[in-house]
Amino acid sequence: MNEMVKLLIDFRQEHEKNHVMHLELSDNTIFGYVDENQLFEKLLTTFEPFNPEFRVRVLEKEIPENLRYATVITPTCDMRRFPIFESERIHQLIFNEKVKVLQIQTDYYLVKDLKSSYIGYVRAPQLRFSDEVKNDYNCIISSRFATITFEDFEMQLPFATKLKLIDSIDGFCYAETPRGIGKVRKESAMLIPEFAGKDIVEILNQYISTPYLWGGTSTFGTDCSGLVYRVYDAFEINVPRDSSQQFEKLEPVSQEDLNVGDLVLFKGHVGIYVGTGKMVHSSASLGGVYESNIFEPKDTYEEKLKRGIIGFRKVRKY
Numbered sequence: 001m002n003e004m005v006k007l008l009i010d011f012r013q014e015h016e017k018n019h020v021m022h023l024e025l026s027d028n029t030i031f032g033y034v035d036e037n038q039l040f041e042k043l044l045t046t047f048e049p050f051n052p053e054f055r056v057r058v059l060e061k062e063i064p065e066n067l068r069y070a071t072v073i074t075p076t077c078d079m080r081r082f083p084i085f086e087s088e089r090i091h092q093l094i095f096n097e098k099v100k101v102l103q104i105q106t107d108y109y110l111v112k113d114l115k116s117s118y119i120g121y122v123r124a125p126q127l128r129f130s131d132e133v134k135n136d137y138n139c140i141i142s143s144r145f146a147t148i149t150f151e152d153f154e155m156q157l158p159f160a161t162k163l164k165l166i167d168s169i170d171g172f173c174y175a176e177t178p179r180g181i182g183k184v185r186k187e188s189a190m191l192i193p194e195f196a197g198k199d200i201v202e203i204l205n206q207y208i209s210t211p212y213l214w215g216g217t218s219t220f221g222t223d224c225s226g227l228v229y230r231v232y233d234a235f236e237i238n239v240p241r242d243s244s245q246q247f248e249k250l251e252p253v254s255q256e257d258l259n260v261g262d263l264v265l266f267k268g269h270v271g272i273y274v275g276t277g278k279m280v281h282s283s284a285s286l287g288g289v290y291e292s293n294i295f296e297p298k299d300t301y302e303e304k305l306k307r308g309i310i311g312f313r314k315v316r317k318y
Contacts, residue, residue, distance in 0.1 A: 004050050011046055018117040033057040035102045059102045070127035071178045072097045075155055076218050079120035083108035089215030091118040095161045098133040116241040128178045137162035139189050144206045144219050146188035150180050158218035160234040200261045204280040210289040212282050224270050227282045243270040250313035263313040
């Protein structure tokens with residue numbers, strides 16, 4: 001039994017970052033719940049040698065098929081740790097991003113971001129259900145903000161919002177969205193293959209003076225790792241959401257081999273190297289996104305940054 005207890009503790013620790021679960025062991029019976037069937041299958045395989053009884057709910061199986069996926073229909077959508085407004089913002093989705101629905105409540109839904117694997121609670125009115133999720137977008141908002149106009153309303157979309165372009169007429173791009181057909185000015189949007197050739201420093205310059213926002217990922221407000229995550233998502237490059245994960249999972253690179261676009265890591269902080277000894281980062285101390293000297297500091301804050309560097313990581317744009 002002690003061996004099973006230890007195994008269950010290890011199982012929870014291994015998967016709790018990207019899953020929601022509550023598992024306990026009593027009298028050779030494992031009971032509780034897990035969020036996804038894939039995790040339940042791993043649980044069965046892990047404990048197969050002990051032949052325990054399982055009384056484990058799978059949350060996604062309790063959701064009707066036509067409600068298992070949803071799309072964000074507001075410019076941004078905060079993901080919170082608990083289903084109350086006062087709870088910590090742990091992540092932020094933007095318009096037209098997709099989630100898996102794990103639990104339906106009155107005001108909040110428990111969801112999983114299909115790109116970052118983050119799990120948390122979002123407000124119900126900010127989602128629209130669908131029975132399947134298709135990543136059929138083909139264009140991206142390439143300006144800092146863009147107005148999208150629908151038949152009877154309009155809203156501001158942040159940089160990196162991805163849309164399905166269906167037509168281009170008289171200076172406007174027309175996109176099919178969960179809220180109907182919307183139009184944005186051509187100068188605010190680009191086809192994704194064309195955007196892939198953009199200079200990352202030019203993109204980061206659009207973020208300068210964006211307010212710092214804990215858990216944020218957009219040009220309305222962002223934290224340090226959210227900036228990295230969103231900028232590289234714009235280039236269709238999957239980078240871990242947290243700075244600790246970026247440090248652990250990306251390829252190390254030496255200071256001598258540092259290239260523009262690589263990451264500069266600190267304890268609990270990250271920036272994007274832009275050359276000439278500088279990085280762009282979202283800093284709570286500075287109040288937002290700014291450029292800082294990291295190798296030849298100009299003030300006490302930059303001196304502190306230089307002393308705090310714990311490593312560099314390679315991000316390959318192409």
